[in-house]
Amino acid sequence: MAVDFRDPKSGFRHCEVVLFINEEVLKNGGGPGFYLTFRSRPWKDIEDGLKSIVVDAQVPRTIKRACAWSALALGVRVATRQRERQTRRVQQLQGQVKDHEAASWTLATDLQRLRDERDEVVSELRSARDNLKQVLQERDMLHRKLIEFELSQQLLAESQDADYPGTPPWPLLFKKHAEALDSGLQDGQYAVSPKKEQTASITALESLHEAEEFPASTV
Template structure:
């Protein structure tokens, strides 16, 4: 018997077909030798083996028929083996596709999370920048007021000394402080910030100008 009925790898599903092939092989004087020899070989080797039998003039025609039936059975076996390999390959491809989809989904989730974190950080940075601007503005305002207060205290003290003999006139005191203030601002002594360099001198000079218009003698 060439083809084993119990062989699941033979590729045949019906016992009647296998029995008929075995009968044809046996009836033509063949046996299981050809089938067993090429059972695990690729179709190229099977065809080459059948060709060597067919072209041999010394081999009887009946034996050639027996080998042809065995080659037919082997062709079904090869086709079944190839189909199983293709099924396994397709299953592997499906598994790879699922893995890639899962990895893509994970990556998309990570990207979305990172974008949300980035937006949150940007929002915090904008808020911190606005708060910093407000704090700097308040600092500059307080600094300017402190300078004006110190200068006003100096003017007040010197105006009180103007009542004593030998004290310079009020106009000279105002002129002196105006020059000192301008010199200090030029040297950066009272500089607050690049944006505020002109704010303090204007305010203080206006104060001095008003004080000049109303000297201590009129108070």
């Protein structure tokens, strides 16, 4: 018997078909030799083996016919083997696709998380920038008030100087030292210590008003 219908790898589902092929092989004087020789070979080798028999003039036609039936059975076997191999390959590819989809979903989730973290950091930086801008503005204001206070003290000292020939008009003194204040702020001349900046207050303006109401000449 060339084909064993109990062989699950034969590719045949009906034993009647297997019996008919075996009968044709035996009826034409063939046997299981050709089938057993090529049952694990690719179709290329099977066809080459069949060709060598078909073109041989010394081989009887009945034997050629028997080998052709065996080759037919081997072709079904090869097709079944290829189908099983392709099925396994498809299953592997499907598994890879699922793995890639899971990895893509994970990457997408991580990317969204990073974007959210980036937006949060940008928002914090903008808030910090605005706060810093406000602090700098307050520092400059306090710096100017402190310098105005020091200038007011200098104006009072000059107006009360005994050697000063008379008290000049207050607006002239204020204009003079205001111009010096603006020039000094631009040139960085008036540099104050952090401690002085912390003690500066609105008393500078109050001192200016008191000096204007009570000039040194009236004391």
